[in-house]
Amino acid sequence: MRSVTAAPIRRAERSPRRPLPILYIVNRMDVGGSQTHLLQVLRLLDRERFAPALCCLTGAGALLDEARATGVRVYDGGLASLKSAGVLPALLRLRALMKREGFAIVHNYLLRANIVGGIAARLAGVPVVLASKRGCHERRGLELVGARLGNALSDCVTTNAEAVRDFVADNESCRREKMIVIPSGIDTERFQPLPPGDRKTPLGLDATRPAVGIVTRMRTRKGVEEFLRAMIEVRRRIPGVQVVIVGEVELDQDLRDVVGAGEMADDLHLLGRRSDMPAILSAFDLFVLSSHDEGMSNAILEAMAMGKPVVATDVGGTGEVVRHGESGLLVPPREVAPLADAIVAVLSDSPRAAAMGKKGREIVVRGFSSRSMVAQMEQLYFSLTSARDRRARAGAQSQAIG
DSSP: OEEOSOOOOOOTTSOTTOOEEEEEEESOOOSSHHHHHHHHHHHHSOTTTEEEEEEETTSOOTTHHHHHHTTOEEEEOOOOOTTSTTHHHHHHHHHHHHHHHTOSEEEEEHHHHHHHHHHHHHHHTOSEEEEEEOSOOOOOHHHHHHHHHHHHTOSEEEESSHHHHHHHHHHHOOOGGGEEEOOOOBOTTTSSOOOSSOOSGGGTOOTTSOEEEEEOOSOGGGTHHHHHHHHHHHHHHSTTOEEEEESSOOOOHHHHHHHHHTTOGGGEEEEESOSOHHHHHHTOSEEEEOOSOOSOOHHHHHHHHTTOOEEEEOOTTGGGTOOBTTTEEEEOTTOHHHHHHHHHHHHTOHHHHHHHHHHHHHHHHHHOBHHHHHHHHHHHHHHHHHHHHHHHHHHHHHHHHO
16 A cells, blocks of 8 residues: 555554544545545544545545645555456555554545445454445445445445435435434635625626526536526527536537537636636526536535525435525426526526525535534544444453453
8 A cells, every 4th residue: 555645644552642543535536526525624624633544546536636735644545446356455455554554433435435445444443434425326236235335334324415314225225323414514714705896707708797607527417418408598588698617527519519509609618627616606696506416516505605596406415505495496307497497587686696695605604614514523433433432341341240
């Protein structure tokens, strides 16, 4: 197991009061909600009480440098695929790492890490093992078997929304009492309304016309096609509306045909992946989430924290943060007409849109900040390790009495 940074991790024998060593495991550090969440945890976890490290199983992903910048030790798991011959050697290396560093907690993220990290942690005798579920993705066949295995290997399964917990209970037959909901959180200090000014012109947008945007990746379940088709109808009813897509999105030929047929090419702006999201979101008059399924979208939390009204598909945990009619409008997934109607309704009523944005900011600050999220995780870690210690002491006393 190769360490790719030099930040030291304290060993178990140094002090009985040392920070609890925690290893987070994820398959890849690509741009995504789970990886962004992990970065927040690595930045905010109390280093006087916890000593975090990260293992990226494939050693790949655009966010690896950001992970290293948090000061934690980052390990390359050297695992190309679960189908490769390298699975067993990777498991043994990961087991050896866990034993060598004396990790008290292993917290795995997403399907592959839940399986590989869970097996390695149990082989290494790690006291507390957690799995993380952050979306409502139906599993079938071998994936379902793997998901259930990851759950069984864990002492606790964390989810980021009530809807995700319910879905995992139903789809993966995981006991509800084994799961705990810790809502997603975002940095409400970084994401807050900016002072008045022209935020559109620097992005190549017309400052005099409204802009409607999404932040997404090019996956069918993110609903990019429905968004584009809805915006064609919106522009028919409100001419001149600008359409913005932020993220790793390249339109395929089918979507380019949709854009061409809707005569939208001149007003469609593909901004790519951006690191200046507060400035980007400030240019939006309305944020849209068009996904077919979600856990709890970081993007929608960020937009609401920026004081933007939202129109979102009512999937996963979205309804747990968006209050229909107060902070935004909820519509059915995969349906173009309701999405277009809701966008027009918000754009056509500026006072209502402003009130929605203000309410959305209040909701996120009160219940979905990253500091609150990490504090709940810290409390969970202490609760699990304390319970484990109590069981160990009780077992030792029983043996002594026997």
